[in-house]
Amino acid sequence: MTQTLFNLPMTVRDYECDMQGIVNNAVYQNYLEHARHEFLLSKGLDFSELTSRGVIVVVIRAELDYKQPLRSGDSFLVSVATRQVSRLKLTFDQQIRKQPDGELMLEAQITATSLNARNRPYFPEELKVLL
Amino acid sequence: MTQTLFNLPMTVRDYECDMQGIVNNAVYQNYLEHARHEFLLSKGLDFSELTSRGVIVVVIRAELDYKQPLRSGDSFLVSVATRQVSRLKLTFDQQIRKQPDGELMLEAQITATSLNARNRPYFPEELKVLL
Amino acid sequence: MTQTLFNLPMTVRDYECDMQGIVNNAVYQNYLEHARHEFLLSKGLDFSELTSRGVIVVVIRAELDYKQPLRSGDSFLVSVATRQVSRLKLTFDQQIRKQPDGELMLEAQITATSLNARNRPYFPEELKVLL
Amino acid sequence: MTQTLFNLPMTVRDYECDMQGIVNNAVYQNYLEHARHEFLLSKGLDFSELTSRGVIVVVIRAELDYKQPLRSGDSFLVSVATRQVSRLKLTFDQQIRKQPDGELMLEAQITATSLNARNRPYFPEELKVLL
Numbered sequence: 001m002t003q004t005l006f007n008l009p010m011t012v013r014d015y016e017c018d019m020q021g022i023v024n025n026a027v028y029q030n031y032l033e034h035a036r037h038e039f040l041l042s043k044g045l046d047f048s049e050l051t052s053r054g055v056i057v058v059v060i061r062a063e064l065d066y067k068q069p070l071r072s073g074d075s076f077l078v079s080v081a082t083r084q085v086s087r088l089k090l091t092f093d094q095q096i097r098k099q100p101d102g103e104l105m106l107e108a109q110i111t112a113t114s115l116n117a118r119n120r121p122y123f124p125e126e127l128k129v130l131l
Numbered sequence: 132m133t134q135t136l137f138n139l140p141m142t143v144r145d146y147e148c149d150m151q152g153i154v155n156n157a158v159y160q161n162y163l164e165h166a167r168h169e170f171l172l173s174k175g176l177d178f179s180e181l182t183s184r185g186v187i188v189v190v191i192r193a194e195l196d197y198k199q200p201l202r203s204g205d206s207f208l209v210s211v212a213t214r215q216v217s218r219l220k221l222t223f224d225q226q227i228r229k230q231p232d233g234e235l236m237l238e239a240q241i242t243a244t245s246l247n248a249r250n251r252p253y254f255p256e257e258l259k260v261l262l
Numbered sequence: 263m264t265q266t267l268f269n270l271p272m273t274v275r276d277y278e279c280d281m282q283g284i285v286n287n288a289v290y291q292n293y294l295e296h297a298r299h300e301f302l303l304s305k306g307l308d309f310s311e312l313t314s315r316g317v318i319v320v321v322i323r324a325e326l327d328y329k330q331p332l333r334s335g336d337s338f339l340v341s342v343a344t345r346q347v348s349r350l351k352l353t354f355d356q357q358i359r360k361q362p363d364g365e366l367m368l369e370a371q372i373t374a375t376s377l378n379a380r381n382r383p384y385f386p387e388e389l390k391v392l393l
Numbered sequence: 394m395t396q397t398l399f400n401l402p403m404t405v406r407d408y409e410c411d412m413q414g415i416v417n418n419a420v421y422q423n424y425l426e427h428a429r430h431e432f433l434l435s436k437g438l439d440f441s442e443l444t445s446r447g448v449i450v451v452v453i454r455a456e457l458d459y460k461q462p463l464r465s466g467d468s469f470l471v472s473v474a475t476r477q478v479s480r481l482k483l484t485f486d487q488q489i490r491k492q493p494d495g496e497l498m499l500e501a502q503i504t505a506t507s508l509n510a511r512n513r514p515y516f517p518e519e520l521k522v523l524l
Binding site: 145146148149150153155157203 | 407408410411412414417419466
């Protein structure tokens with residue numbers, strides 16, 4: 001249904017692993033966010049610059065399915081696809097696949113919106129390039 | 132349906148806030164995990180000790196609904212309730228409520244299972260105390 | 263020489279431990295920063311509010327001596343003492359001591375200054391309350 | 394005196410920035426650790442595998458001089474050089490330089506040793522390849 005628009009290669013860093021010797025659950029959200037922001041950049045949108053201009057993009061829902069754990073030394077691809085799910089909401093469909101075999105490690109749907117100066121949701125014109 | 136079994140009071144630390152001046156999305160998973168592990172402790176189960184004995188409890192699915200952002204200086208409660216969702220899976224229903232007013236900031240369902248030495252899911256007898 | 267002005271009780275969170283089963287080196291800087299910011303608050307200075315007013319307090323040097331590692335479940339005190347080391351620089355002498363026995367786990371000297379709008383060091387009048 | 398042996402190119406991730414809009418102080422220790430572990434790998438030593446074999450390499454002292462802050466979007470090189478400072482201690486001299494201009498952002502000396510099964514410092518034969 002959705003088409004992968006972007007892939008970011010990354011590598012596990014040892015400080016991201018916890019006492020079980022695997023990447024801690026919360027760290028996957030870091031990976032996913034970083035890939036989304038790099039995807040934005042590839043579309044000419046700089047998250048930091050958006051923030052300083054008062055365009056506040058926020059995550060309102062995250063669903064993550066942990067399939068297999070990443071471990072020290074693993075290389076992986078984080079993919080990004082997008083879907084407009086309502087007038088004001090955008091969902092990022094993301095996967096993490098270990099390299100080089102492509103094994104699916106995590107699947108996620110991250111839904112975001114924007115807040116205007118009065119903290120009300122809106123969908124800024126300039127984000128339409130993400131779709 | 133589920134009954135809150137445990138509440139952990141916490142406070143935002145400034146390094147947990149990102150360039151938007153709010154707690155970063157991934158950090159809420161840290162809060163939730165810490166509350167779950169303190170809940171386990173309150174039931175006589177030590178996550179670190181379980182891990183070193185080879186009882187590997189893993190999150191297989193996380194759903195998080197971000198309602199309102201936490202900010203520098205905020206105090207909050209992280210609640211834990213549990214539900215057995217299948218023979219091998221346990222879901223933690225968790226909420227984060229700002230103090231002192233109790234405003235709902237985040238709602239989450241975190242589903243976990245255990246892996247045995249051959250990396251197969253099972254439900255260790257000793258985890259039954261969580262239900 | 264310097265006198266402890268402030269003590270913050272904290273507890274290790276499991277996600278702060280790495281694959282060695284001990285608190286990761288970088289996390290101690292999180293502990294130290296959090297204790298400094300709570301110390302500021304106790305003196306009526308809110309780091310977040312200072313930042314939003316354009317008072318940028320930055321660390322320019324950190325020295326950390328790791329004596330013993332903190333582990334899952336450990337409770338500890340983070341102490342703060344201060345010293346003016348030059349016209350523009352303030353050093354925080356900090357220790358981390360495990361509770362209840364008081365064993366010294368880490369000793370640190372963290373030196374900070376402030377930057378004005380033109381990115382030049384200065385020492386804001388309002389920080390004098392820290393000394 | 395010491396000669397750079399290794400350079401790791403990295404990029405700031407937005408979640409590493411704090412409310413000041415710059416990379417948080419503690420994160421630089423993550424960068425430095427990751428570069429050291431990649432340096433070890435380049436010498437045939439896998440930190441994770443060392444750990445699981447019971448070769449515990451620990452940092453005992455860290456000195457960091459923060460020169461200029463890294464910001465969202467910055468690319469940088471983390472360098473590693475080594476020095477044996479005593480029979481049992483190894484110091485990593487590290488720098489972080491922004492790319493492409495090479496501006497010095499941070500300078501650090503990280504001193505490490507190894508602990509044997511009885512928690513006593515020793516210098517494993519296999520680490521000699523780092524010098």
